[in-house]
Amino acid sequence: MLKYQEIAIEIEKYIEENALQQGDKLPVLETLMTQFAVSKSTITKSLDLLEKKGMVFQVRGSGIFVRRHKRKGYISLLSNQGFKKDLEDYHITSNIIELDVRTPTEEASHNLNIEPNADVYYVKRIRYINGQTLCVEESYYNKAIISYLNKEIVSESIFDYIREGLGLKVGFTDSYLHIDKLNDEEANYLGLNKGDPKLYVEGIFHLTNGQPFDFSKVTYNYQQSQFFIQSNGYLL
Amino acid sequence: MLKYQEIAIEIEKYIEENALQQGDKLPVLETLMTQFAVSKSTITKSLDLLEKKGMVFQVRGSGIFVRRHKRKGYISLLSNQGFKKDLEDYHITSNIIELDVRTPTEEASHNLNIEPNADVYYVKRIRYINGQTLCVEESYYNKAIISYLNKEIVSESIFDYIREGLGLKVGFTDSYLHIDKLNDEEANYLGLNKGDPKLYVEGIFHLTNGQPFDFSKVTYNYQQSQFFIQSNGYLL
DNA sequence: AAGTGGTCTAGACCACTAA
């Protein structure tokens, strides 16, 4: 583990353990430098990391302050932000509708950047959060990268398997969202009515080396769709 | 302008002018260092900035590569990401319903962190994108910070005025999103039907020093709600 | 004016990738 990551975790712990609130001041850089016995750049890098995660904000000439949002029940839209604990409060299960190897649709081959006759794992599943329908998900995994999947893996977290089982490093994601009305089939899967709102998300997931390995199309139950975003700019 | 920002802009230009595509390789660090005549840390900082903006990804041991999404017509959900040009393609206008000074609702005073009897500017407006309804927006501005607003300012970009007219520095934002059905009033404002989908966003906007200055409640027309997010983790 | 965070450098050394 790198120094600046360890220090970031330490500071995160410090904030949690002392139940610091939005606006509370952290020790000054000088103090942190001597306390952790590292150079200024390293502390700065730790703090930049925490700032990126939305946990602190730094004010030049003034200090380093805690940033915490107050509302419960909202899921961070960017998983690299906020406390991981947020997600541990939820119990997610899956019901697998389909799982097989096939050739991709034109759309999928385009987004995965593979030949139309290449092999992909196709997974269709309904996901539940605390027993309620969360979403219907259709995914295409590039079989050249994700060499093996089975029902057991697909019932659990596929991404945990990709990281730990296959030893691959997940990098960045491009997601496209829009809001629309449910069609018959989707309403049926989610236990809602045709014409009800839906959040539809297409995601292209890449390894750290830039290779796309997963193209997913997900329709969310609007009743479960409470998200929050901490940004350093502003929406729209 | 800081060196690392200038260099980031130069590299951005370079990508645009050469029409580089996803996966194209940039010059190696060594080259960039000598080309811009700066130290390694400075180049690294520029590249980190571009990575945060979703324009490049760096692979240790391999190189620095361009990251670009392909789809048009999607608005970046995080304004600090992507090309600014994306937003210039849209023409946004406003129709002001209400504008006055009043005391905040309990909700607004809580989110703005001010006394219930403090003054706020209340603004309610409908916003149009290329002539179609985009959203209905209700905003509360802390008058102690945003000392003056008028119809003219409110018809244009309020944030441009805050930055340029008032000389304030906008910092971070906490946004809470959910999806629901339009009620009668909202449907009326947006020219849609009751029960149609809506994207509802509450935003708390802070200055760089952490002071909240704006609490906004915005209901978006679902037909205009096409967003994309570039993240370095993954959604849900 | 004193305190505090931010930028930038030059260079040593480390970790990963690809041929």
Next chain:
DNA sequence: TAGTGGTCTAGACCACTTG
């Protein structure tokens, strides 16, 4: 094993905030 990006240091100097 050569090439390439990432971490870390020590210290100089700069920019902003606060009393």
